[in-house]
Amino acid sequence: MVIQENVSLAPLTTLKVGGLARYFVEAKTIAGLNEAVAFARSRNLALFVLGGGSNVVISDAGWSGIVLKIGFSGIEERSESGRAVFEVGAGEEWDKFVARAVTRNCAGVECLSGIPGSVGGTPVQNVGAYGQEVAETIESVLVLDLKDCQVRELCNEACGFSYRTSIFNTCARGRYIILRVTYTLIPDGQSRIQYADLKRHFAGWSVTPTLAGTREAVRRIRASKGMLITPGDEDCRSAGSFFKNPVLTTDQHAELMKRASGKGLQVPSYPALEALHKVSAAWLVEHSGFSRGYSSGAAGISRRHALAIVNRGEATAADILSLKEHIQQRVEEIWGIHLEPEPVFVGF
Ligand SMILES: Cc1cc2nc3c(=O)[nH]c(=O)nc-3n(C[C@H](O)[C@H](O)[C@H](O)COP(=O)(O)OP(=O)(O)OC[C@H]3O[C@@H](n4cnc5c(N)ncnc54)[C@H](O)[C@@H]3O)c2cc1C
Secondary structure: OOOEEEEEOHHHOOOOOOOEEEEEEEEOOHHHHHHHHHHHHHOOOOEEEEOOOOOEEEOOOOEEEEEEEEOOOOEEEEEEOOEEEEEEEOOOEHHHHHHHHHHOOEEOOHHHOOOOOEHHHOOOOOOEEOOEEHHHOEEEEEEEEOOOOEEEEEEHHHHOOEOOEOHHHOOOOOOEEEEEEEEEEEEOOOOOOOOHHHHHHOOOOOOOOOHHHHHHHHHHHHHHOOOOOOOOOHHHOEOOOOEOOOEEOHHHHHHHHHHHHHOOOOOOEEEOOOOOEEEOHHHHHHOOOOOOOOEEOOEEEOOOOOOOEEEOOOOOHHHHHHHHHHHHHHHHHHHOOOOOEOOEEEOO
């Protein structure tokens, strides 16, 4: 185990803000991981697990404990009862796994192409996009339980997946280190073309697009929105969508509609769960005075996506936080809705 000291965290994230980690270890094996955990415990250090750094905002003060980067690698593939089972190391790049699945013509994750970050990060917020989410294909998650330092396999139901949540970012936050994720995909399955952007892209096609064609389309649509990491492009120096789409009760939804019609506006919305309505956080942001390209010092809003707060160059975590709070405050004042941030705030 190599323990580094005072490691800059900003370059390890997609938003590129934040200070130093007092201690930093990359764990590639269970033995290494156990050693790092023992080191943290012996010194009473707070432990933060870092994947690809694409869903975090690190404070300018950094992290005074130990940051554990998960480097477990490997993609193993087998066939089981007509399904394709992939066991993937938590440290693998997510999009590399998606590319592999699509090359093998296995359906289930093609719409999740181009999402940055690690495989281990995907169960945490039940990553989703363009009509798919990982909860649909995750069979189980292998974890180190920090409660008793035992390795356990959690089945899909035990992960408590819901919209952008799981036990890993709610009731069991900080308890488990994810080591490996098992996905079950459908060999020679069909692409899922349900999301409006994808339907538009393939409008007029008489045949269902291939998985490879769908992956390509998703990546293209993402790139057009600054949601595909492109080196040097400041519109994707972000943590992706900064706010979750609010899920409202019928009463809250009716109130929102009333406020919108009073302004001569129509809110794009669609029913989520039975009596709930999911509304577009991007629409709320844009209709609260924050258009694409908005700037507040070195922090701003992407020119291609209203939901992405970006670092235009020299932004600090404080700049990002201040813009986030300004947006939340205006949306609450105008629409009576509290926007929940999506990224994880570290060291604040
Ligand atoms: C341009 C862009 C586009 C994006 N698009 C989407 C999208 O379409 N849909 C979507 O859902 N998300 C999206 N995201 C957010 C992000 O990519 C995902 O949430 C991703 O899964 C985070 O993985 P990560 O490895 O980068 O996690 P990190 O950012 O490193 O960590 C996020 C959280 O997960 C925890 N974590 C990470 N790895 C582990 C592990 N092995 N064990 C335990 N805990 C762990 C961390 O402790 C932290 O709490 C986007 C982000 C960007 C920058």
